[in-house]
Amino acid sequence: MKRFGTVTAMNLFLVAMIIILIFLDEEGAFEKFTHIGPSNDVKFLNIKVNTWSKTTLVYIISFLSAFLTQFFRANITTGFFSSQLANHAINKLDVTRTEAHYLIWIHPLSWWFLGIIGFMVTLSMQLQFMLFALLGSMCAEIPFYLSLLSDKKTL
Numbered sequence: 001m002k003r004f005g006t007v008t009a010m011n012l013f014l015v016a017m018i019i020i021l022i023f024l025d026e027e028g029a030f031e032k033f034t035h036i037g038p039s040n041d042v043k044f045l046n047i048k049v050n051t052w053s054k055t056t057l058v059y060i061i062s063f064l065s066a067f068l069t070q071f072f073r074a075n076i077t078t079g080f081f082s083s084q085l086a087n088h089a090i091n092k093l094d095v096t097r098t099e100a101h102y103l104i105w106i107h108p109l110s111w112w113f114l115g116i117i118g119f120m121v122t123l124s125m126q127l128q129f130m131l132f133a134l135l136g137s138m139c140a141e142i143p144f145y146l147s148l149l150s151d152k153k154t155l
Contacts, residue, residue: 036128044124055128058121062129065117066136072114074144076107 042049044058084090
């Protein structure tokens, strides 16, 4: 199979996603999905999200868990585990052995916890919470990658 360029691949992905979303909308998948605000029908974990204070709490949790997931992935998973620890070209780490052990042991627990919270946001089936998760991801990820881009030459 021929390899696509990165931008072409992203554009194909976006077109496919739009087609899937249109199909799902035609089937009525988004009737309650786009509701904004408290509702007696909405639950997050086992919390009935039926007041504005509970709704706001889930907004904050959605934002923070997504922000922390992207921050964690960029700085710890990619920044330490992939770029340093698992990289055979790197012989000296920028942490002590004790700190490396700490990161190795706490990493699965942290990643697991963030994954559960993110899954629960998705499981709420509410766009209002997913948008706050998207915003959190963007706030963590975009500045990180823009800072990396500023060090690179482009076409």
